[in-house]
Amino acid sequence: MKKIYIPLIVLIGMGFTATAQKKSSKEKRGDKYAFSYTFDKAIDSYNKAKSLTTEGQRHLAESYSNMNQNVESEAAYAILVTKPEGVLPEDYYNYAMILKTNSKYDEANKWMDKFNEVKPSDLRAKDYVANKGQISKISTDDGKYKIVHLDFNTDAEDFGTCYYKNKIVFSSSGANPKSNAKKYNWNGKPFLNMYVSEVENGQLKTAEIFDKTLDGKMHDGPASFSNDGTFMAFTQNNYELKRKERIVRVQICFSNFKDDKWSEPEFFALNSKEYSVGHPSLTSNGNTMYFTSDMPGGFGGADIYKIAKDDKGVWGKAENLGDKINTEGDELFPFYEEKNGVLFFSSNGRFGLGGLDIFICATNGSKLGTVRNAGAPLNTQFDDFSAISNDQLSTGYFSSNRTGGSGDDDIYSVDYLKLDIGKKIEGLAKEKNESPISNTFVTLLDDKGNVIDTLTTKADGAYSFLADTDKNFKLTGNKENFEEGTTTANTFAKEFIVKADVILLKKEEVIAKKIEEKIQVGADLGKILALNSIYFDLDKYDLRPDAVVELDKIVKIMNEYPDMIVELGSHTDCRATKEYNQILSDKRAKVPAWYVKKRINNPERIHGKGYGEEKLTSGCACEGEVVSTCSEEQFQSDRRTEFIIIRKTISLDAPLSVD
Numbered sequence: 001m002k003k004i005y006i007p008l009i010v011l012i013g014m015g016f017t018a019t020a021q022k023k024s025s026k027e028k029r030g031d032k033y034a035f036s037y038t039f040d041k042a043i044d045s046y047n048k049a050k051s052l053t054t055e056g057q058r059h060l061a062e063s064y065s066n067m068n069q070n071v072e073s074e075a076a077y078a079i080l081v082t083k084p085e086g087v088l089p090e091d092y093y094n095y096a097m098i099l100k101t102n103s104k105y106d107e108a109n110k111w112m113d114k115f116n117e118v119k120p121s122d123l124r125a126k127d128y129v130a131n132k133g134q135i136s137k138i139s140t141d142d143g144k145y146k147i148v149h150l151d152f153n154t155d156a157e158d159f160g161t162c163y164y165k166n167k168i169v170f171s172s173s174g175a176n177p178k179s180n181a182k183k184y185n186w187n188g189k190p191f192l193n194m195y196v197s198e199v200e201n202g203q204l205k206t207a208e209i210f211d212k213t214l215d216g217k218m219h220d221g222p223a224s225f226s227n228d229g230t231f232m233a234f235t236q237n238n239y240e241l242k243r244k245e246r247i248v249r250v251q252i253c254f255s256n257f258k259d260d261k262w263s264e265p266e267f268f269a270l271n272s273k274e275y276s277v278g279h280p281s282l283t284s285n286g287n288t289m290y291f292t293s294d295m296p297g298g299f300g301g302a303d304i305y306k307i308a309k310d311d312k313g314v315w316g317k318a319e320n321l322g323d324k325i326n327t328e329g330d331e332l333f334p335f336y337e338e339k340n341g342v343l344f345f346s347s348n349g350r351f352g353l354g355g356l357d358i359f360i361c362a363t364n365g366s367k368l369g370t371v372r373n374a375g376a377p378l379n380t381q382f383d384d385f386s387a388i389s390n391d392q393l394s395t396g397y398f399s400s401n402r403t404g405g406s407g408d409d410d411i412y413s414v415d416y417l418k419l420d421i422g423k424k425i426e427g428l429a430k431e432k433n434e435s436p437i438s439n440t441f442v443t444l445l446d447d448k449g450n451v452i453d454t455l456t457t458k459a460d461g462a463y464s465f466l467a468d469t470d471k472n473f474k475l476t477g478n479k480e481n482f483e484e485g486t487t488t489a490n491t492f493a494k495e496f497i498v499k500a501d502v503i504l505l506k507k508e509e510v511i512a513k514k515i516e517e518k519i520q521v522g523a524d525l526g527k528i529l530a531l532n533s534i535y536f537d538l539d540k541y542d543l544r545p546d547a548v549v550e551l552d553k554i555v556k557i558m559n560e561y562p563d564m565i566v567e568l569g570s571h572t573d574c575r576a577t578k579e580y581n582q583i584l585s586d587k588r589a590k591v592p593a594w595y596v597k598k599r600i601n602n603p604e605r606i607h608g609k610g611y612g613e614e615k616l617t618s619g620c621a622c623e624g625e626v627v628s629t630c631s632e633e634q635f636q637s638d639r640r641t642e643f644i645i646i647r648k649t650i651s652l653d654a655p656l657s658v659d
Contacts (some may be wrong), residue, residue, distance in 0.1 A: 021026045024049045027056040030063075039063040043072075055088035061094070068401065070101045081111070090117040100354030103115035105135055121298060123327040124349045131373075132449050139353055145378050146415035152204045155407035157192065159399035160222025160333070160386045162281075165229045168397065169196045169210055170411060171221030194221040194234065202413055211262050212335040215253060222279060222333075222386065226286030228258045232278035232619045233289060236265070238273060250278040252291060270295070274560040276302070284429050290334040290343070293318075300328030304345055324368045325361065332385060334355065336363075340422060340496055343368075346385035354381030358398060362466050362496075369422055369466040378414060393419055393496055423491035426464045427501040429457050429477045436461025437504055440479045447472040467491055467498075477502035483510045533640040534592060539576075541587040543595065547641075551592055554598045554643050555604075561602055565646040568593050568608040571615055573638040574622040580611055585610030592641055613638070 002522045012230055023031075030045035046052060046060040057080045064073035077095035092115040092360045099108035109132060116125040152158075156174025163169075193215055214220060214234070223234035230447045231254070238249040253265035262359035270277050270293070279292040282430075294301060294320075303326040305318040324330060329349020336343050341363045346356040350371065362369035378384060382402040389396035393416055401409045429440035440457045446467040452473075454463050467473060469491050475509035477485040482504040534547035543551070558564050570583040570588035589608025597603035618637050620630035 006008055006224070014020055016391070023053055023056065024051070027052055030056065030057065032060050034063055037066075043067065043069075047539075049542045050089045052588070054080065054083045057083065058088075058091060061098075065094075065098060074098045074102055074104075081479070085108050085254075086110055089115055089122075092118070093124065097354065100352075103354070103381050115593065122568065123323055124329055127327065127351050134351065134373070135353075138373045138379065141376045142418075143374065144416070144418040144420065147377055148202065148413045149405060150204050150411050150413060153406040153410040158406075158411050159409040161388055161397040161399070161411055162222060162335075163226050163390075164196060164223075165223045165390065166196055167196050168204055169194055169225070170204075171205070171223075172207065174408075180242075183591040192221050194223055197338075204616075214262060214265065214398040216269045217228070224280045224282045224289075226282055227284040228320060231255075231282070232257075232262070233268075233291075235278035235280065238271065238343065248274060249276045252277050270318060272309075277599065281336050283338050288334050289334075291352070292330075292332050292334065299323060299326045301330040301349065302332055304331045304334045321368070326370060328354075335388045337384075337389050337391060337393065340393055341424065342389070342393065342496075344387040344389065346387070353379045355383040355401075356385045358384050358387045360387075360419070360421045362424060362463050364466050366426065367466065372420055372422075375420070383409070384512050387414070388524060389416060393558075396441050420653060421496070423467050423469055423496060423498055424463070424464060425467050425475070425489050425491070425500055426471065426499045427475070427487075427489075427499055429461045429463060429479075429485070429502050429504060431504055432505060432509070437477070437479060437482070439476045440482075440502075442502060443478075444475045447474070449474075466572060473500075475500055475502050477504050479504060481507055483507055485600075533642050535589055535636060536639045538573075538635070538639070539584070541584060541591055543591060548595070551595050552599075558596070558600045558605065565605045567644040567646050568596075568641050569604065569615075569644050570608060570610050571617075571638055572613050573618070573635040574613050574616060574620055575635070578623075582612035583611055585612045588639075588641055607640075 024046050026049035030042045030049070032041035033039070033045060042063045043060065046063070049056070052060060057076060061073050061080055064070070064076055074095075077091065077098055080091055081095055092111050096108040096111040096115065099105075099111065112125070112128045112132070115122070116129060119125055152175030154172065156172065158170060158367050159174045160171040161168050167576060169270050172195050173192050194210040197207045198202040199205070206566070209215070210223075220236050221234055223232055225232045233252055235250050235255050235644045236253050238251045253264050254268065254269035257263075268277060272295070275293060275295040277291055277293040277295070281290040282288070288306065289533035290304060290306050292302045292304055294303070295305075298320055304321045306321060307315050307318045310316055315628060322327065325343075325345065327347065327349030329347060331345055331347045331349065334343060334345045339359055343361045344358065345361075348356050348359055350357070350359060350373070352359075352373055353376065358374040359371050360374050361371045373379065374387070378387070378398065380400065380402045382400060384398060384400045384402070387398040388398060395413070395625045397411055397413055399409050399411055411506045419426065425444065429442055431437060436457075437460045438457055438461060438464075440461065441454065442457060442463045443454045444452045444467065446452055455463055455465075457463050468487075469502035472490045473488065475487050475489060483506075485502040485504035487500050487502050489498050491498055535544065536542075536547075536551050537544070554566065558566060568589050570585045570592075572585050572588070574581075576584070586608075587610070589610045591608075593606055593608035596606050600606065616638050617640075618634040619628060620628050620634050620638065622628035
């Protein structure tokens with residue numbers, strides 16, 4: 001049951017076709033068989049008719065396709081598309097798809113060109129035009145996957161795997177022990193049931209019925225489970241439909257595991273006799289579900305939707321994933337790998353190798369990345385579908401009816417060696433103390449400075465971006481009262497998720513840092529601004545012209561930062577007595593302090609202090625009978641006044657400048 005619904009086959013009865021060509025009795029009989037999905041008998045009846053209407057020829061081609069008789073289907077379509085009247089654009093498309101299944105890609109492109117000519121607005125046509133040059137790339141096996149056919153497969157349908165605790169649950173029509181089990185008209189095989197299997201050395205062991213109480217009268221499965229294995233969703237035939245309603249619909253049912261048993265199935269609120277819903281994929285907690293439906297309002301065929309429960313456990317409104325995923329064809333078998341945010345799905349509407357192809361798309365919240373055809377050998381010209389992955393994106397399973405299997409849909413294991421889905425760059429906007437910063441505007445740029453994406457962080461400061469593989473990137477973070485933070489990242493490594501945090505400094509921290517860079521630390525002097533000290537002549541305390549230049553600099557700084565408090569520490573050389581030098585240094589401190597006070601706001605923020613000859617920088621001591629041999633230049637270095645920061649609470653309104 002690769003499709004969740006079967007297209008309606010309309011019976012014309014005894015009427016006439018659009019070409020006024022009357023249907024023969026054999027064609028009408030073929031229509032009746034096709035209506036009941038007995039396609040082998042329909043084919044026989046159509047072929048016995050001397051001629052077929054355009055509609056009958058279409059039904060013959062479709063019947064061959066439904067029986068996987070693709071060579072015969074191609075021949076029937078070749079006749080159909082040359083009919084003088086009644087040919088539909090969809091006939092060109094379906095013919096192209098059969099040609100792909102038969103590996104006739106050049107011929108398929110001719111009919112896709114015709115389809116694009118008559119229906120250029122169709123999403124399938126647009127996707128074809130955008131990707132038709134990729135056929136060589138996606139058909140080449142470049143070592144991305146290691147695929148193993150599983151030994152337990154039967155000659156019937158085995159497909160639709162899902163994880164259940166440490167086991168695998170799947171659907172099969174081949175393991176029913178009842179020889180008289182009711183069979184499906186379409187393929188003459190038993191209806192699908194859900195089975196469970198242990199995993200051993202990469203192989204699935206002999207399967208057992210998952211739960212007999214959940215077996216319905218017709219198809220059951222595929223399924224999906226919450227991580228704890230207590231909640232499940234599964235596909236089932238809609239039993240409310242009557243035979244005369246001419247179409248098979250499927251629905252989603254839920255069951256809970258409680259008191260060591262699965263509960264009676266509960267029906268999904270969106271189930272309907274008017275359309276199908278199926279192929280559920282639950283997130284780990286079971287509160288969000290991806291599924292497929294051909295409900296009204298989609299793009300045509302079956303589309304993939306997403307739905308979530310509210311706080312009361314009630315399913316909300318279904319969200320169509322849009323035209324980045326869906327087409328007028330069928331998008332089926334969604335599987336959402338939650339840890340990495342990667343969506344797997346199958347489609348016969350997007351550009352591929354033939355039949356259903358597997359596609360992969362990285363997601364980032366509600367954003368969807370580039371949809372990529374998984375390529376060979378995961379995809380072939382046959383139906384390849386129902387791919388799943390572990391949370392390391394390293395191994396998984398998928399289903400296919402490719403040649404070399406056991407006879408129908410089979411289950412394969414796959415190692416994802418080089419999964420091409422792009423990368424995800426994740427990180428935090430944070431302070432240097434690791435505290436996250438909310439409401440930070442984070443920008444992702446490429447190595448040329450072009451903006452790729454932006455977002456504003458929430459309370460946790462987290463951000464995440466989708467990015468291409470094998471490239472360099474830059475991230476910036478901006479927030480009021482913070483200096484812009486920057487970091488770099490690249491996507492050359494194997495890992496899907498790349499970590500890169502942006503650290504932002506508060507502006508006062510930036511200013512302090514800049515001040516620190518311009519500060520030198522003395523032995524016992526505290527923090528000294530890296531301005532030139534001012535110097536005095538021997539036994540003098542008046543300001544020299546070179547001292548005034550430096551004092552004007554400190555005036556500028558203190559006016560820019562009105563909370564800065566500065567001490568002017570003044571010194572003498574060793575000559576004269578300690579008492580005299582203390583008095584002289586006091587004067588050398590007061591005079592420049594007086595100069596600055598006259599020129600700044602809040603003049604009490606600066607004061608002078610004399611240190612006498614206590615802190616000599618030259619090492620030229622001359623106390624008592626000691627006679628110094630130092631030069632005048634060495635003595636000059638001691639006759640100085642330095643600018644010492646006492647407090648550094650600084651205004652945020654202006655950039656630091658001490659030049």
